[in-house]
Amino acid sequence: MPLTVATWNINSVRLRMPLVERFLSEYQPDILCLQETKCPDDLFPRKAFEKVGYGYMGISGQKGYHGVATVARRPIAVHERREFCAMGDCRHISTRFEAGSHTILLHNFYVPAGGDEPDPDINPKFRHKLDFVAEMNGVPAQQSDGFSSILVGDLNIAPLESDVWSHKQLLRVVSHTPVETESFEAMRKAGGWVDLMRQHNPEPEKLYTWWSYRAQDWAASDRGRRLDHIWSSDNLAGSLKRIEIVRDARGWERPSDHVPVIATFALD
DNA sequence: ATGGTAGGACGCCTA
Numbered sequence: 001m002p003l004t005v006a007t008w009n010i011n012s013v014r015l016r017m018p019l020v021e022r023f024l025s026e027y028q029p030d031i032l033c034l035q036e037t038k039c040p041d042d043l044f045p046r047k048a049f050e051k052v053g054y055g056y057m058g059i060s061g062q063k064g065y066h067g068v069a070t071v072a073r074r075p076i077a078v079h080e081r082r083e084f085c086a087m088g089d090c091r092h093i094s095t096r097f098e099a100g101s102h103t104i105l106l107h108n109f110y111v112p113a114g115g116d117e118p119d120p121d122i123n124p125k126f127r128h129k130l131d132f133v134a135e136m137n138g139v140p141a142q143q144s145d146g147f148s149s150i151l152v153g154d155l156n157i158a159p160l161e162s163d164v165w166s167h168k169q170l171l172r173v174v175s176h177t178p179v180e181t182e183s184f185e186a187m188r189k190a191g192g193w194v195d196l197m198r199q200h201n202p203e204p205e206k207l208y209t210w211w212s213y214r215a216q217d218w219a220a221s222d223r224g225r226r227l228d229h230i231w232s233s234d235n236l237a238g239s240l241k242r243i244e245i246v247r248d249a250r251g252w253e254r255p256s257d258h259v260p261v262i263a264t265f266a267l268d
Numbered sequence: 269a270t271g272g273t274a275g276g277a278c279g280c281c282t283a
Binding site: 012015063066113213215 | 275
């Protein structure tokens with residue numbers, strides 16, 4: 001049976017609810033994981049999601065900053081909301097659902113951006129980002145309880161050379177510094193996670209999911225980065241049929257600076 | 269080398 005899972009940093013779910021509705025109606029993913037909802041749970045637009053057929057949701061939001069939500073048109077249950085770095089931030093929610101013969105644990109992450117200065121000794125936000133990635137070592141793909149796993153989200157790191165428009169020019173820019181990309185890839189591999197976007201579109205093909213708001217013409221300059229990711233445990237990777245980056249969404253009216261990424265699985 | 273834009277909440281932090 002097919003399963004489609006999408007991830008999208010929406011940069012205010014309330015402001016961009018019309019875009020979310022357009023995306024859900026055009027692409028109809030089974031599950032959509034949102035980041036940067038910037039919305040406390042009691043103000044989350046539950047009714048609007050229910051109205052378009054997405055009646056199952058796990059939300060973890062706070063006022064003004066961060067916030068994640070996983071919405072679905074098929075049953076999902078909240079598994080856990082994990083706090084990282086003892087900061088009290090809403091940056092993770094995991095949900096659980098049945099698909100084919102699998103019970104799948106789906107992690108939805110919003111990793112700290114890390115500020116501008118890539119030196120943990122003088123920039124606490126960069127320190128926080130590195131600590132957060134280190135703590136993600138405690139989220140392995142293989143569960144002792146036999147769940148299969150998917151991990152998605154805005155991970156705010158572009159690990160490979162072809163994940164940025166210019167490897168050389170971004171080596172000292174937060175999101176692509178060696179200390180980030182190396183600890184990120186080490187964490188992913190140690191956790192047993194497969195990078196599904198790269199399984200489907202290997203290097204050196206350029207893959208971007210984010211384009212800065214500050215560009216005069218984002219599409220013409222195309223200075224993008226792959227900050228959003230979809231990973232899975234080994235036992236699901238072979239069932240991946242398709243990965244789609246919805247680049248068009250960056251050109252929609254009042255867009256997020258991130259675009260949706262959709263994974264389609266054919267599960268037994 | 270620099271500054272550029274956007275959102276939340278309303279002065280300034282975060283991305």
